[in-house]
Amino acid sequence: MTCPACESFKQQRTSGAYRFQCLECCTRLVLSAYPSKGQASAMLAAIERFPLSPGREQVLESVRLCLEKRRSAGPKSTTP
């Protein structure tokens, strides 16, 4: 189940389309604001205001997972 905005993002990474009812889009949107916490929370607030959005908790969870994946995939690890 992929939304048109995610589809166009996969084809061209510069696509700025987001659908607030799509968890992947919301995650992408919040991640695009990182590392600015202020911007990220502004994005979350906007997502929250959208009636059909997946919800703040779900988006945050998804964002956390993506950040963890990114960190563990990174070239240098700070954990011994």
Ligand SMILES: [Zn+2]
């Ligand atoms: Zn999407």
